[in-house]
Amino acid sequence: KQWYQRRVRGSKTQKGNLMDFNTMAVDPATILLIVGAVMFWIGFFGWVGALRENVRFLMVFGTSLIILFLAEAAVGILAFVMKEKVKQVVEDHMYESIRAYRDDSDLRDAVNVAQRTFKCCGVKSFTDWQDNAYFKCCNEGIESCGVPYSCCNITLQVNLFCGVNIMDIGDNSEICQTNNNITFVPSSHLKEGYGNGAHIYDDGCLDTMENWFNKNLYYIGGAALGVAIVQIGGVWLSQSLIHRIKVVTAGGYYK
DSSP states (O other), X not given: OHHHHHHHHHHHHHHHHOOOHHHHHTOHHHHHHHHHHHHHHHHHHHHHHHHHTOHHHHHHHHHHHHHHHHHHHHHHHHHHHTHHHHHHHHHHHHHHHHHTTTTOHHHHHHHHHHHHHHTOOSSSBGGGGGGSTTTOTTSOSTTTTOOOGGGBOOSSSOXXXXXXXXXXXXXXXXXXXXXXXXXXXXXXXXXXXXXXXXSBOOBOHHHHHHHHHHHTHHHXXXXXXXXXXXXXXXXXXXXXXXXXXXXXXXXXXXO
């Protein structure tokens, strides 16, 4: 038990000291902060520019919308052309999320929401959770050989301990001593009656999300097109207002 506690504390310390860009990229707080900052920048210049009829502010607003539109288009094209590379990057971030599950409360909530929404568990399988020090088999602790509660197929009431001890490995000392180099206890050790969605979700989230994306591709494309139309409309309105301000300022008459 003392070895397990040292292992867990070591994981937290390593996470705290190595807050690299990969970890920050999957942090929901970081993503929301960046999106909020961009929206504030564009909205501030557009609002003040229109309110005060300030040409420079309106130009910053229109230019920012153009840059944002081009960046979104570039990301979309690259994601389509480099689909396998994007999938690999997403997979790496998902594994990073599993390893940091207990160390980041925002990330933990995001993972739980994703698994319950898409009814999946882990990246490719529920055994991926053994990559986390808390859920790894052959460790001492209540969550050993388990999965988070969001992996459980429960619809009425959430049981935070429904994913505890779902693997049947018999004598722990036997399998752990005879398989010193084993990284994961295979899915064949799942307890009887727990598989096929009866107790926990068997499917990994990577393929489940990819299938959902492919099924809703037209809706996603329509939403992206709608956002693009709004952005182009914002650029057109800002340029129209700039032209009107310049005409009035020059002493002309704008119809």
